[in-house]
Amino acid sequence: MLNTLKEPQRDALQSGFQEQYVKAFKWMLLARTVEEKIANLWRAGKIAGGVYIGKGQEAVSVAIGTMLRRGDIFAPLIRDQAGRLAFGEPLLDILRTYLGSKTAPARGRDGNVHRGHPREGTYPMISHLGAMISVVAGGLLARQMKGITGTVGATSIGDGGTSTGAFHEGLNFAAVEKLPLVLVVTNNQYAYSTPNSKQFACHDLVDKAVGYGIEGYNMDGTDLRQCLEVVGHAVERARSGGGPQLVVATCLRLTGHAEHDDASYMDEELFKQPLGRDCINLTESFLLEQNWVVESALTTWRQEAKAEVEAATQQVQREPVCSPADEDWMPLATRRLADFDF
């Protein structure tokens, strides 16, 4: 079954929606601000390894984090800072991870976007694309076996990730078991330097839903309102027994693959198209248009986000960093089975 939600009437917007929309925008703003800070710290040589930001994808990501509830499962991908914050990840996590604080979630054992709190429902991604789909689905299957109902699992992937075998196996397995999985594909037009034309040959990625026998939706990834509505609908469908849901968002990666990538290969024409608009700008315009906020309030929110990020950065920069002296080099939970005879 293939659905595309109809454009809702603006006068139909409800007051509860306004509150949700404003809250989501603030998370988007905080995500953009902290990622700009991380990028600056990288340029200043303060961060080891790559820095991957979600510029242009905040609306899609925040919709996932907003529409999930505490107790649900979320496995974010690399451009999901906004969704992480909205789902409850502390702002300190990203700074601690990138700056190598010893209190970072992975304690220096893993970095950048591979962080999570599995027991609180945030599963940490591995770099191999598509691999988290079956993990989230397996978590949902376990809950089903334990008699836990009413929870949903969501995970993100990009256009490139849809080409992997793991994507296919994971989604097919979730469909076979009719698990409450929401898979959000953000088609940001490029997988590193590879454009859609070299990634897939189907007319639209949402067509894949038919092949798996699941429900699928398209949405404009630059439009926060649509993202909240479509992802919200998909999450509710999954929660109420509708099985796996495929949501395909269209937008543009407004940055390189990582900070070390100048993205000179990107087609400049794309930036002039509707999909190339910046979701933060569009959201601000919408807020002003609806009279939900005045210009000066937007300025205040931006300043608040900046102040919050600066305070958190300073706190983390004062924290002790990871040290080999604190490391037990123990890969096993079962310490008696350690093999150290090398």
Place this chain on the structure above:
Amino acid sequence: MSITYLEAIREAQAKALRDDPRVYIYGQDVADFGGAFKATKDLAKEFPGRVLDSPISEDAMVGSVVGAAIEGMRPIVEMQFSDFSSNAFNQIINQAAAFHWRTNIPCPITIRMPSGGNPGSGPFHSQALESVYAHFPGLIVMTPATVEDAYDLLLEAIAIDDPVIFCEHKFLYNRVKVEKLPERNGQSAGKARIARPGRDLTIVTYSATVHDALLAAQELARSGIQIEVVDLRTVKPLDTATVLTSIANTGRLLCVGESWPWGGVNAEVIARVASKGFHLLDSPPQRLNSRDVPIPYHPDLWRASRPSVAMIIERVRKILQW
């Protein structure tokens, strides 16, 4: 009334399902059909909803049980053949093996791998992959040779808070049997076993080749040569102490295993003995592996491609002449 290696594997799973509600079995054809080798025969009937058929999706099978482990379950995955675990390699070595290291949260999964060769099975239904998985930090690799160990180690594997690669040898499934199942020992992992005491030479081995080594030792005993056979039981962790103690008594070492030679279990045992027990050796340590070729289909080629009793005897005699 006797019980085979294969029945012991089934009984261990039945006991785990009975004793622990967090245990379930996931794999291809494991439910009503009872598995390609019948290792889960009737378990779906006895434990409704806890023995589940999977699609042919090895990657998703292992990914899914990692998710289930996060949610507090203790899953068992059956690979139909160890060879197909290559399709799940990423989830095994990157997702499962690294999970505790990255998150400090246990990942208690057991991956059963019907391993090793049988006549006529060919290159894709015969592999012994213990050396491959032992390479990766975060995994326990078990290689039982006996009915008792198949039962005891499998129960221990399910109870262990880490991912366990359980290499059960297909050649042994119906060929070794005992009168009755042992009382559980429960802590055999990482402890090698002296399968036969001797004073002239130590054979370190595991899994099916333990039986080849024992037959070779029996034959050699007729000419007065006393072979000590050490059964590693788990190749990771590897019981270096028991190996060194044995070599302290015999002064000579032959490692025998069915996996390929380059960088494998045999190479690891020899490396450890060379670095920690060089002074104990009276002759160069030797190894006998399968030949460095994809596993042949024809039964005669297959027999000639893996360590045999005759090859072991020949190699032992050579070492003793050194």
